Amino acid sequence: MSRLVYSFINKLISNASAPSAPSGSTRGAINRDPKAVKAKRVGYQISNGSAGEAEEIDIDLEAISQAIRTDSYLTQGVLTYQELIFKSGWTLQSKNEQVLDYLKFRLEMMQVATGISLEQLFEGIARDIVWSSNCFIVKARARNGIGLPPGVSLTPVLPSKEPVVGYFLLPPQTISITRDENGTVTGYTQEVEGGGDAIEFKPEDIIHIKTNVRSGAAFGDPWIAPVIEDIRLLRKIEENISLLLYKHIFPVLKYKIGNDEPGQEATDEEIEDVQAMINGMDNDSLFIMPNRHDVDALNINAIDGKPYLDYFENRVFSGMGLSQVDFGRGDTANRNTADAMTGKKADRIKGWQQSLQSAIDSLIIDELLIEGGFDPLVNPEFDVDFVFNEIEQERLIAKENHEIHKFNSNLQSFEETRAAIGKDPTVDESRLHFNMFGNTANEAAQAATENKSQPENQNGKRDGPKRQTESEKHYSLDESDEQTPFQSLLEKNIKQSADTLSQIYEDMKKSVLYQIERRESRNTFPMNIKSGMIRFNQLEQDRLSKTMESHAKEMLMSGILSAHESVSSYKQVKMSVAHGTIRTFITENNKSLEERLKKVIDSRLKTITSEKEVGLAIHSVFKSLQHQMISSVKSAYVKSYNYGYALGLLSADESYASVYYEGECKSCLSRSKEIINLKQFSSLDEIAIFYRIPSWHPNCECELKNVKGG
Numbered sequence: 056m057s058r059l060v061y062s063f064i065n066k067l068i069s070n071a072s073a074p075s076a077p078s079g080s081t082r083g084a085i086n087r088d089p090k091a092v093k094a095k096r097v098g099y100q101i102s103n104g105s106a107g108e109a110e111e112i113d114i115d116l117e118a119i120s121q122a123i124r125t126d127s128y129l130t131q132g133v134l135t136y137q138e139l140i141f142k143s144g145w146t147l148q149s150k151n152e153q154v155l156d157y158l159k160f161r162l163e164m165m166q167v168a169t170g171i172s173l174e175q176l177f178e179g180i181a182r183d184i185v186w187s188s189n190c191f192i193v194k195a196r197a198r199n200g201i202g203l204p205p206g207v208s209l210t211p212v213l214p215s216k217e218p219v220v221g222y223f224l225l226p227p228q229t230i231s232i233t234r235d236e237n238g239t240v241t242g243y244t245q246e247v248e249g250g251g252d253a254i255e256f257k258p259e260d261i262i263h264i265k266t267n268v269r270s271g272a273a274f275g276d277p278w279i280a281p282v283i284e285d286i287r288l289l290r291k292i293e294e295n296i297s298l299l300l301y302k303h304i305f306p307v308l309k310y311k312i313g314n315d316e317p318g319q320e321a322t323d324e325e326i327e328d329v330q331a332m333i334n335g336m337d338n339d340s341l342f343i344m345p346n347r348h349d350v351d352a353l354n355i356n357a358i359d360g361k362p363y364l365d366y367f368e369n370r371v372f373s374g375m376g377l378s379q380v381d382f383g384r385g386d387t388a389n390r391n392t393a394d395a396m397t398g399k400k401a402d403r404i405k406g407w408q409q410s411l412q413s414a415i416d417s418l419i420i421d422e423l424l425i426e427g428g429f430d431p432l433v434n435p436e437f438d439v440d441f442v443f444n445e446i447e448q449e450r451l452i453a454k455e456n457h458e459i460h461k462f463n464s465n466l467q468s469f470e471e472t473r474a475a476i477g478k479d480p481t482v483d484e485s486r487l488h489f490n491m492f493g494n495t496a497n498e499a500a501q502a503a504t505e506n507k508s509q510p511e512n513q514n515g516k517r518d519g520p521k522r523q524t525e526s527e528k529h530y531s532l533d534e535s536d537e538q539t540p541f542q543s544l545l546e547k548n549i550k551q552s553a554d555t556l557s558q559i560y561e562d563m564k565k566s567v568l569y570q571i572e573r574r575e576s577r578n579t580f581p582m583n584i585k586s587g588m589i590r591f592n593q594l595e596q597d598r599l600s601k602t603m604e605s606h607a608k609e610m611l612m613s614g615i616l617s618a619h620e621s622v623s624s625y626k627q628v629k630m631s632v633a634h635g636t637i638r639t640f641i642t643e644n645n646k647s648l649e650e651r652l653k654k655v656i657d658s659r660l661k662t663i664t665s666e667k668e669v670g671l672a673i674h675s676v677f678k679s680l681q682h683q684m685i686s687s688v689k690s691a692y693v694k695s696y697n698y699g700y701a702l703g704l705l706s707a708d709e710s711y712a713s714v715y716y717e718g719e720c721k722s723c724l725s726r727s728k729e730i731i732n733l734k735q736f737s738s739l740d741e742i743a744i745f746y747r748i749p750s751w752h753p754n755c756e757c758e759l760k761n762v763k764g765g
Contacts, residue, residue, distance in 0.1 A: 085432055087425065088213040089259075100238030100271035109231040109244050112274040116187050116228035122283055123186055129279070129286065131382060132375040133186050139404050140181045140411070141174075143444035147420075150479070151436045154429045158439050160207075161423050168202035169195065169221035177415075179224045184266055184407055187227045188275035191243070192262040192419075195221040209426045215259050218426045222262075222419070232263075232273045240273075264414040266407060282374035289367040296360040306352040313347050321347075376403055401447050408443045415441040541696065541758045544613055548606040548692055555602045560684060567656060568673055603641045603691055608634060610692045611699035614759075618703025621761040625707035633702060636745050637695050644687045686753035693750040693757070700759040701733055701744050710734045714749060715760045723757050730762065 086092060103110040123129045149155040166172050183190035196211075197203045202220035209218040225245055233242040243261045246253040265275035312329060313321035329348075342350050372378060377400060420439050421431060431438040445451040455476045462472040470480035538546070611633055619625050656673065704712055716727040726749075733744060749757035 085430060086213075090214075096237040096239045098238075099236055100234065100273075101269065102234065102236075102238075102273070107233065107235060107241075109233045109242075110273055111231045112189070112227075114274075114277055114280050116189075116277070119186060119277055119279060119283065120228060122286065123279075126286055126290075128371055128375075128382070129282070132377055133182075133279070135377065135381055136185045136400075136404060136407075137178070137182050139400070139446060140185070140407055140443075141178055143446045143448075145177070145441060145443050147439055148442050149437075149439040151429075154424065154437050154439060157207075157427050157429065158420065158423060161427070164202070165219075165221045169223065171221070171223070176222060176224070177411075180264065180411060180415075181407070183224065183227055184264060184411065186277065186279060188265060188267045188277045189227040189230075190262075190264040191225040191227055191230050192222050192264070193225055193256060194219045194260050194262070195223060196260070207427065210428065212259075212422050212425050219422060234273060238271060238273075262414070262418045264410065264418070266410050279375070282371060285367065285371045285374050289364075289371055292360070292363055292367055296364065299358070299360060309351045311349040311351070319347055376400060401450075404446060412441050412443060539758070540617075542756065544610070545689070545692055545696070545756070548610060549689060552602050552606045552688070556599065556684070556688060559599045559602070563652075564673060599645055600638075600641055603645075603688060604638055607637050607641060607691050607695040610696040611637060614696040614699025614701075615703040615706075616699075618700045618761065619707070621763075622704070622707035622709060625703065628699075628702045628706050632742065633698065636698070636742050637691070640694070640745065641691050644691065648684060648687060689754055690750045693755060694745065694748065697748045697750075697757075697759045698745050701731075701748055704761060705733055705744075709761060709763070711762045712748075712759045713762045714757050716757045718756060720755070722752055723755055726751065726757065731759070 103113050123133050147155060147158060149158075162173055180190050180192070195202075196215065196217035197209075197220040198217060203209060203218065211218045226247075229245050229247050231244045231246070232240060233244065234240050240258045240263075242258060243256040243263075244253050245256070267278055268275045310329060310333065312325055313319055342348075344350065369379075372382070381400070416439075420441060424431060424437060424439060429437040458467075458472050458475045461467050462469065467475070473482065474480045615628055701712055710733060712731045712733055714726050714729040714731065716723040718724070731748060748759060749755055751757060
């Protein structure tokens with residue numbers, strides 16, 4: 056923190072004499088006094104009470120809060136929306152580095168002063184918006200300069216007399232609003248049941264963010280309110296179904312005593328004895344009856360409650376804008392159905408994100424900038440935008456590819472393309488791909504983009520791109536006209552593990568970026584890299600190893616079975632040693648890859664001269680080393696299959712195996728038909744065989760065969 060303060064103050068001193076505004080514009084602020092610039096509201100507004108009286112929201116927020124805390128469906132639904140809003144994170148963007156440094160500095164100081172991190176504050180805002188459609192933030196003022204950044208002169212925005220030093224969230228259910236007859240807010244009141252006296256707040260000290268607002272209303276209407284009654288009805292039906300189940304889980308028995316013949320009628324004593332006997336019996340007891348007694352089970356057709364449960368449950372899901380997939384019920388959902396449901400959910404989340412972006416920009420960031428003398432109205436370059444990162448990466452990639460395709464097809468300019476994908480139209484063109492790497496690389500990139508926008512298949516160019524995950528593109532094998540069973544098995548296992556491995560690799564990259572972002576605000580550039588600065592999450596390492604190990608074991612077993620098919624008799628293979636060998640091999644390979652990543656990242660970070668280059672550098676490092684991960688996966692699967700084949704031959708008392716390969720790799724062709732003495736290696740131990748069989752090198756596809764069986 057001290058380094059950040061020192062760095063920022065130095066920047067202020069060094070830039071004090073340098074004009075940061077364009078010609079004709081000056082640093083400062085316009086008159087922000089509401090008495091001078093604020094427009095008077097016109098027309099009457101909707102109010103829950105008389106003008107000048109405090110009004111509360113006409114929906115019971117306390118009941119909604121209690122329902123969310125006690126009902127699993129509501130809890131899951133609210134958490135789903137709340138988590139997705141900040142799923143991909145957020146950034147602060149500005150054309151002026153000095154302004155951006157100032158804002159980051161102010162926000163850092165607020166975290167220290169309030170003890171609340173930015174993530175907690177913003178996620179709390181999202182939480183209140185999701186469940187109540189209202190969020191109230193009170194501004195803490197710097198009384199006597201307490202909490203202000205050292206060495207920075209701040210001017211409060213009128214009519215306030217002290218600058219903002221922090222923000223705190225207030226429970227929406229405790230707030231009432233006072234307005235005049237035209238709807239102008241004149242004050243806020245917080246009152247907590249069982250607490251002290253009510254607290255009055257001035258309008259300039261409260262930030263009220265609201266969504267789903269009726270024209271003229273003071274509060275936003277909670278979108279979840281209509282769902283409460285549906286959930287109550289569903290729970291009532293579930294209660295009735297449970298009673299029905301309890302009532303009919305055991306059959307209703309009719310016990311008959313006596314008959315119509317004279318002298319065989321039932322007596323009161325006999326009936327009472329039988330009643331006492333039945334009351335003392337267990338549910339699984341047997342009846343042993345004389346000829347005058349008879350027991351029948353009555354067949355009562357109870358109502359089938361499942362259709363009613365399904366209807367009202369789906370009604371709850373529809374009311375929350377979620378699907379069965381979001382609640383973990385994807386048995387009947389396919390990819391297209393899931394995409395459609397996800398798109399609808401994403402649209403609602405983006406609506407909330409737009410409201411939050413607008414409110415944070417205008418009600419929080421702008422005030423902090425003006426207090427520091429950076430008024431965005433005076434100079435647009437002083438503007439700082441709070442921006443959510445895209446939560447739907449597939450849609451973002453498709454949009455960007457489409458815009459690039461239009462640029463390559465001469466339908467729009469370079470500046471229009473950058474603006475369409477959310478980038479600054481002006482850029483240092485010397486840092487573009489073409490100017491850095493030449494025309495050949497540029498043509499390859501252009502061809503790849505055009506192929507994604509309009510891919511070619513057996514029917515030629517299609518208007519709509521065929522869906523294919525990024526991981527499938529990375530991990531697919533070269534397809535020839537004919538594949539051996541071994542190649543087909545290898546390709547199947549690589550494709551099955553591709554999505555998981557690609558996601559793990561992406562998570563590792565995000566983890567590295569997060570670690571650097573936490574440090575870069577406290578570092579000067581070039582960054583001072585210390586040994587062990589970059590660490591990979593142990594969970595990510597375990598996921599990577601377990602995924603590879605699972606498919607490698609499948610390849611091992613397939614190799615054993617294939618070997619047994621080529622012999623007449625065999626013994627059982629000891630799997631524990633084989634599994635341990637594969638596990639060790641995969642763990643060592645993954646550690647080697649991680650160490651390689653760390654070294655390359657450390658090397659690249661030492662050459663970085665600004666924050667802008669950090670993300671690009673890390674992305675390029677992971678991109679360049681991704682082929683090593685692909686090769687590592689492939690080598691592990693090939694070696695596991697051949698290891699299983701070798702163990703299968705040894706269990707049949709076979710001594711030799713032959714290397715089989717048909718392809719274009721010169722290294723593999725040179726070793727094709729090579730004979731391997733399995734018993735010679737196994738005389739040491741079975742583990743020794745593993746390191747003396749294919750794969751010989753990265754991407755090797757050599758296969759072991761039985762010398763006798765072929």
